Amino acid sequence: MRPNRGRAILQVVSFRRLMKRSGFIFFIGLAVALMIISQVEPVFLEKSRTNVTDLATPVLGFFSRPAASVSDVADSIDSVILVREENARLRKENERLLQNRLLFSRLKKENEYLREMLNTAPDPDSDYVTARVVGDAGGPFVRTLLVAAGNSQGVEKGQAVVASYGLVGRVVEAGRSSARVLLITDLNSRIPIVLEASRLKGILAGNNTDNLVIDFLKIDSSLSIGDQVVTSGEGGAFPPGIPIGYVKEIREEMVIVEPWVKLDKLEFVTVLDYAIPGILPSTSRAGRAYMID
Amino acid sequence: METGWVERGSIYLRNLMPFMTILILVIASVLPWHIPGLAPVTPAFSLMAVYYWAIYRPEKLPYIATFTAGLLQDILSGGPIGMSALVLVLVHGVVRSQRSFFHGKPFLVIWWGFSIVAPVAAAVGWSAASIYYGLLVPPIPLIVHVVLTILLYPFIGFVMTKIHNTMLARA
Numbered sequence: 001m002r003p004n005r006g007r008a009i010l011q012v013v014s015f016r017r018l019m020k021r022s023g024f025i026f027f028i029g030l031a032v033a034l035m036i037i038s039q040v041e042p043v044f045l046e047k048s049r050t051n052v053t054d055l056a057t058p059v060l061g062f063f064s065r066p067a068a069s070v071s072d073v074a075d076s077i078d079s080v081i082l083v084r085e086e087n088a089r090l091r092k093e094n095e096r097l098l099q100n101r102l103l104f105s106r107l108k109k110e111n112e113y114l115r116e117m118l119n120t121a122p123d124p125d126s127d128y129v130t131a132r133v134v135g136d137a138g139g140p141f142v143r144t145l146l147v148a149a150g151n152s153q154g155v156e157k158g159q160a161v162v163a164s165y166g167l168v169g170r171v172v173e174a175g176r177s178s179a180r181v182l183l184i185t186d187l188n189s190r191i192p193i194v195l196e197a198s199r200l201k202g203i204l205a206g207n208n209t210d211n212l213v214i215d216f217l218k219i220d221s222s223l224s225i226g227d228q229v230v231t232s233g234e235g236g237a238f239p240p241g242i243p244i245g246y247v248k249e250i251r252e253e254m255v256i257v258e259p260w261v262k263l264d265k266l267e268f269v270t271v272l273d274y275a276i277p278g279i280l281p282s283t284s285r286a287g288r289a290y291m292i293d
Numbered sequence: 294m295e296t297g298w299v300e301r302g303s304i305y306l307r308n309l310m311p312f313m314t315i316l317i318l319v320i321a322s323v324l325p326w327h328i329p330g331l332a333p334v335t336p337a338f339s340l341m342a343v344y345y346w347a348i349y350r351p352e353k354l355p356y357i358a359t360f361t362a363g364l365l366q367d368i369l370s371g372g373p374i375g376m377s378a379l380v381l382v383l384v385h386g387v388v389r390s391q392r393s394f395f396h397g398k399p400f401l402v403i404w405w406g407f408s409i410v411a412p413v414a415a416a417v418g419w420s421a422a423s424i425y426y427g428l429l430v431p432p433i434p435l436i437v438h439v440v441l442t443i444l445l446y447p448f449i450g451f452v453m454t455k456i457h458n459t460m461l462a463r464a
Contacts, residue, residue, distance in 0.1 A: 024386040027360040031382060034364075034375030039425055045374055052368045060369070064324050136325035137370035138335025140415075140434035141422040144371035146323070173371070180371050185333075187426060208333055208431050264332050266325070 050175030057178040060134040061148050127273040129153050133266050143186035143208055147269060150177045158237055160272045166243040166260035167231060168269050183263055184212060192234040198222035201232055214255040223250060229257050239274045310460050311346040312358040318342050319362050323369045333434040336442040339366060340414055341449040343381050344407055347388035348395045349457060359385045373425040380418045384410055408443045415439045
């Protein structure tokens with residue numbers, strides 16, 4: 001009777017071990033299967049992904065404020081020390097911007113008049129949505145942001161995302177109340193660009209570091225350090241002329257670009273709806289802007 | 294009757310503590326900290342917690358918990374779905390199988406063990422991401438990420454020990 005009991009206990013123990021081991025193998029297999037599915041059929045998991053992101057966005061939004069305040073403490077100490085200096089600088093900048101506004105307004109009118117004379121097709125209008133950044137993918141494999149605005153605010157996949165000084169990236173997933181932005185520095189980011197001074201065209205690629213690289217660019221003597229890099233508007237995804245950065249370094253077969261926007265300091269971003277008439281469905285929201293907080 | 298219910302709830306919550314700590318660290322790793330240069334090299338906080346609990350309380354950390362936490366990390370970070378889940382479950386399984394070696398050992402041995410586990414986990418993640426994207430992920434941010442992960446382990450290990458001692462001592 002006893003040996004039977006002992007054998008039974010042994011069997012239970014080894015079954016448990018087997019279950020533990022098979023649990024390990026099962027979840028390893030499941031993880032690999034999910035990677036394969038998301039690579040072969042990305043649409044299959046995209047909906048579930050955006051649903052989870054929608055649910056998690058309020059939680060991330062709640063925690064992102066204390067997280068932001070950690071860096072705000074350091075920033076505010078700096079601000080208090082430099083407040084007088086900063087105030088004087090801002091006054092000067094404000095004066096200069098007001099002058100620029102008058103100039104731009106005159107040039108805009110002149111431009112419209114000349115376009116009319118030449119019978120040029122007008123550029124499509126772009127609406128915008130301003131959204132709070134609630135997530136910043138940490139780690140060396142991917143560079144994305146999560147913003148608290150989605151389909152219900154007019155954010156759609158493919159739209160350009162900018163901050164005050166230039167391009168940030170593009171929307172790659174849009175849920176109901178959240179969207180994922182692929183940063184210009186991500187390994188998979190490719191943006192058609194033009195160099196403002198030389199008018200050379202190329203593709204700007206990210207490499208998961210702070211700098212960007214221009215591919216497919218014919219390096220010639222007209223290229224120089226400091227040249228402005230802007231979107232070319234080719235492909236229709238981005239409006240033309242959005243500043244991205246400047247040429248920082250020219251190597252033998254490589255041009256390094258430093259982006260204008262400090263991507264790790266972003267608290268709010270603006271999503272541009274650049275609908276090309278006849279290609280993308282019109283949302284007829286011209287002139288409307290949303291502020292999502 | 295009421296006390297029994299409260300007691301059961303308390304035990305249930307304490308049993309969930311390892312999973313909850315990993316979940317909190319997953320959320321912490323995708324928050325925008327606005328610290329210049331940190332985002333591409335953010336330490337693998339969840340890996341530190343998985344390593345700790347796989348040594349000290351593996352019975353309170355089923356594979357499904359590590360898998361779920363990894364999956365959530367993949368979903369929130371926008372990375373390949375399944376990549377972090379694969380790395381965390383793999384580390385969980387390997388460390389769990391070696392836990393008898395680590396038991397009763399001083400902290401320096403535990404840290405030494407983690408300094409071997411972290412680069413291996415990063416290498417698995419790097420290989421998986423490179424195969425997934427079909428191109429080589431730049432290794433420099435990865436190296437900095439691994440060094441930061443190893444250097445910060447004592448801090449996270451200390452917090453985990455405090456949680457372990459106060460909340461799981463009687464569970």
